[in-house]
Amino acid sequence: MPPSPSLPTNSYAPIAVGSPGFSGSAPLGSLACPFCSCTGQAPPCCQCRETVPKSDVRSGADGAPGSSPAGGPLRSRSVTAVSVRVPAKVNLQLSVGPLRDDGYHDLVSVFHAVSLFDELSAEPNEELAVRVEGASAEEVPADGDNLAARAARLLAERIGVHPGVLLRIRKAIPVAGGMAGGSADAAAALVACDRLWNAGLEPGELAELGAAIGSDVPFALLGATAVGLGRGERLSPVPVKGRFHWVFALAEGGLSTPAVYAECDRLRAAHGEWIGAPQVSERLTTALANGDAKELGSALANDLQPAAIMLRPSLRRTLTASRDLGALGALVSGSGPTCAFLAESDAHALDLAAALSDAGVARSIARAYGPVPGATVL
Ligand SMILES: C[C@@](CO)(OP(=O)(O)O)[C@H](O)COP(=O)(O)OP(=O)(O)OC[C@H]1O[C@@H](n2ccc(N)nc2=O)[C@H](O)[C@@H]1O
Ligand SMILES: Nc1ncnc2c1ncn2[C@@H]1O[C@H](COP(=O)(O)OP(=O)(O)O)[C@@H](O)[C@H]1O
Incomplete structure (x- = not known):
């Protein structure tokens, strides 16, 4: 991880990557749903159950709405395959500070997750393997350089397991298009392998691993709309009304x-x-x-x-x-x-x-x- 950046002066208190509060924490000191403007409940709230299609509401393997997509309770039963859907992003504001000594730039990046999705499935395999299909699949590395493979390897090292997994990626997010498709697949691999290997990491721990892969990976885990500070990995949800x-x-x-x-x-x-x-x-x-x-x-x-x-x-x-x-x-x-x-x-x-x-x-x-x-x- 690059050294900690100096923060711009503004009212956003970033959620530290690695903290348990990474997912669904509120900006500006209030408990706010990142999918809409309500402030009374943890997400998904009454309002976004209505405004976000049912298929977009986060659900666990047991289908319980509202259970954590990234992490969740440690499961004792063995899992044979896990499929994850992950969105593209657009930066509504991308303000770039001076070049830092570590080769990165301090940013104010207002990320906004949009309904253009890659899908990734993870299933047990002898070795780590990647298959890519869909739009522009031929432009995506199908080996250890794939960002999803790097994420799976990093998670396996972290929890001390052999990275025996086949990752199948269906691309819909444009490749090298400025919509963070590779970061999205890395985020999806973290969530899928965490579930497949019963790791039970906290969302903040997954985000910390993600940030080591790429600056945009923590946002692909969090979704909705968020301000990213530092190199873009220090996130605070931003309230949004409607769609x-x-x-x-x-x-x-x-x-x-x-x-x-x-x-x-x-x-x-x-x-x-x-x-x-x-x-x-x-x-x-x-x-x-x-x-x-x-x-x-x-x-x-x-x-x-x-x-x-x-x-x-x-x-x-x-x-x-x-x-x-x-x-x-x-x-x-x-x-x-x-x-x-x-x-x-x-x-x-x-x-x-x-x-x-x-x-x-x-x-x-x-x-x-x-x-x-x-x-x-x-
Ligand atoms: C520009 C943005 C806007 O969200 O994404 P894309 O539009 O390409 O998807 C991001 O800052 C890209 O994030 P990501 O694609 O994860 O980049 P990283 O792998 O972390 O960094 C790749 C390279 O981009 C440059 N980089 C990245 C982030 C940052 N804050 N300052 C930088 O200067 C550095 O040269 C770095 O070596
Ligand atoms: N799973 C992946 N999906 C897309 N690109 C990937 C993936 N893994 C590695 N890459 C490499 O990352 C580069 C950047 O891809 P991408 O994340 O789609 O673009 P951007 O950074 O512009 O949003 C690609 O040129 C590709 O070689």
Whole structure:
């Protein structure tokens, strides 16, 4: 793990990765559900049982709603296969601080989990093995370099078992698309293997292992909407009212995350920009709390966007087209090259998706809504 970062000054008290309070802890000192704006109950609350489809509500192997997806009570019966569904993310705000000595940047990253899911199943096997299928499977390593395999190995080392597991991954999240698909699969592998091997780790312990794999893995475990500080791994849930509707323009080929960060540093140096500690946008968090899509659309911001456009100039056309077609907001998702567009409603998202498809500015178009829960045992 990289050394502890200096924190930006804002009102968010991050949940320490590794603490038992990692999952479902509340921001701003109140007990709040991360899926909606209610403050009276631990999640899932009465409200999101209504607003989140039943299949999105976290459930344990016994199907009891509300039991912890990542961890949960140690089970004594042996498990033969575990399937986990895990969402993609879009960064609603991605503010990048100066380059740190360890090669990372301090961030304010407002993560938002959306209903575009990879699925991973884990079953006993003699050795650690990976099979990948689905969209762009050929671009994903099917060996020990797969982030899911690395996560399973790390968990096995931690609990002292042989990593005998076959991981089957069905990809729907674009590869190297800025939607954290690899991190999602690593999170799914942690949850699945924890259950398969009866490890019973606390959600915070899984998050700590996840952070050692990649900065975005703890969020893929937590899901919903959360502010990530440090390198993005120190999370605080953000209250959201209702649901937001998104259209994603998937690009041909990916962008390398380290290359985009390096280009961001290069552009800043070339412009002689002074970079201070990033701050959470109150305008954005207020829009989320109020369920105000119009306001959220104009508060979206990504410091990596100029770098992504520099490395992939065609993204400028994609973003411009969406604004012309009436999106409430548009931005590059994380390090790109996927672009995210906010719609007013489900019907508006359908129209926007059709118009973007006709405009021919993307390899393919996907629709999704957020927030949704993190890695969840099916
Ligand atoms: C940019 C973001 C936005 O959420 O994700 P993507 O959009 O690519 O999915 C993240 O910061 C990516 O997180 P993740 O993909 O887990 O990155 P890591 O494996 O931890 O780091 C890969 C590399 O990205 C750079 N990096 C990552 C995180 C960070 N806070 N500062 C950095 O400079 C470093 O060069 C690092 O070596
Ligand atoms: N399970 C996985 N799914 C996707 N990519 C993976 C996986 N394991 C390793 N990778 C590698 O990680 C790189 C980044 O992938 P991904 O997480 O999808 O992108 P991003 O960091 O832009 O969100 C890919 O180029 C791929 O080589």
